[in-house]
Amino acid sequence: MSQSFDIAIVGGGLSGGLAALALASKGFRCAVIDAGDPAKMRDAAFDGRTTAISYASARVFRRLGLWDQIAPHAEPIRDILVTDGRAKSRFDQGTVSSFHLHFDSRELGDDQPLGWIVENRVLRNVLFDAIATKSDIALFAPAKRNAAKFQSGSAVVTLEDEREIRATLVVAADGRMSSLRAEANIKTNHWRYAQTGIVATVAHERPHEGVAQEFFLPGGPFAILPMTENRSSLVWTEKSDAALAYMALDENKFRIEIENRFGDYLGAVTPTGPRWSYPLAFTLAQSYVAPRLALIGDAAHAIHPIAGQGFNLGVKDIAALADVLGDGRDVGLDIGALTVLQNYQQWRRFDSAALALGTDLLNRLFSNDIAPLRIARDIGMGAVNAVTPLRKFFMRQAGADVGALPSLMAREN
Incomplete structure (x- = not known):
């Protein structure tokens, strides 16, 4: 029971x-292999997170x-407001720094938003629906991978039910704890943050006007991201021990803690749906390739959510890999050979490592209440906010619109 493909992709998530x-x-x-059941992955309860899609x-x-198919469910980000301060509590009325950083999409002059916020379930459903229409993509799911063998001329992925998938190249899209990466003996730089991400959705009285807010607190950033239907997605980074306590609160007490951070600028806030939490960590693969293997997305780099750039890094991986493999095939090269795959690594590793380490530095700089650092970062935000070229540079960086762009990401005429 063997089938042959050009490329076998292990991991059927967004990437x-x-x-x-x-x-x-x-x-x-292409063959796509995932241990999960697509019917369950399509369910709203499977993943309540949202994804920021850069322009x-x-x-x-x-x-x-x-x-x-995505646009009706995608909320444009028109502005981003970054502030610093402390949350309100019974012991503290809370503070907001007089310094801030404001990114306005109109400054780019392209008549487009800085990005969009889309629910993961929407993206997953659109991808599964599209895959189902493609005769050149076979979905093996639920199908657990049992082994992978990398040979001189091909790779063989064996499933638990003993089916074999032969391919010229295997793409690891199996997440931050990638087993394919480990089996290839690719080392990583890895550390855990003493932080947990809490994700929830809220409805509010007043319209958000497409404004995303990033409120830096001592425990970590509290992001308010605009969603459709006048809702907002909260990505709340908190110290891990405190996060456990917050997750255990009843609905009313949890709402009060949200309001203490959210403020009243959008009126009354009401949590809608379940809440999720996940530990935060940094993982950066020391190589993105091995013979007949390429890493993409979180398998290559899993970063702090502070800037909402994790998925966009993976999108650029995908677009760059598509170009490199297409170019290699067109001149008769073996797409699984290191001579081809190293072109992908050279294109992507420096860019993604720089952004990954940048988000790590931002988190360490802002997730504390050390007075000299607080003063320095507030002055820094004010200085950047006062210089238009700097603001535009950071907006284009956040838009994934800098450097050598793959053909799928190239600027439209």
Whole structure:
């Protein structure tokens, strides 16, 4: 029971699904393997998180014919407001720094938002629906991978039910704890943060006007991200021991803790739906490739959510890999050979490592209440806010619109 493909993608999440569609658009036959049941992964209760899609990443979805299905469920980010302070509590009335940083999409002059906030379930459903229409993509799910063997001319992925998938290249899209990466003996730089991410959705009285807020608190950033239907997604970074206590609160007490951080600028706030939490960690692979293996997304780099750039880094991985493999095949090269795959690594590793380490530095700089650091970072925010070219640079950086862009991400004429 053996089937042959050009590329086998292990991991059918957001990165793996998008990779299959991007590679198929270049003419590759792809297998997507995931241990999860697609029916369960489509369910709203499976993942209540949202994803920030930068305006450059959105070009990939457009060129793959996916954006029309996503757009009705995507809330544009028109402005980003960054502030610093302390949360309100019974012992403290809370403070907000007089310094701030304001990113206004209109300054870019492109008549487009800085990005969009989309619920993960929407993205997952759109990707699964698109994959189902492609004759050159085969979805094996639920199907647990049992082993992978990398040979001189091909790779063989064996499933638990003994089916074999043969491919010229295997793409690891199996997350931050990638077993494929470990089996290839690719080392990582890894550390855990003493922080936990809490994710919840709230409804509010007043319209958010497409404004995303990042409120830096001593325990970590508290992000308020605009969603459709006048809702906001909260990505609340907190010290891990405190996060456990917050997650255990009843609905009313949890709402009060949100209001202490959210403030009243959007009126009364009401949590809607369940809440989720997950430990935060940093993982950066020391190599993105091995013979017949390429890492993408969290398997290559899992970063702090402070800037909302994790998924966008993976989108650029996917678009770059599609270009490199397409170019290699077109001149008759073996797409699983290191001579081809190293071009992908050279393109992506420095860029993603720089951003990953930058988010780590930002988190360490802002997630504390040390007075000299608080003064320095507030002055720094004020200085950047006063210099238009600097603001535009950071907006383009957040938009994933800098450096050498793959063809799927290239600027539209």
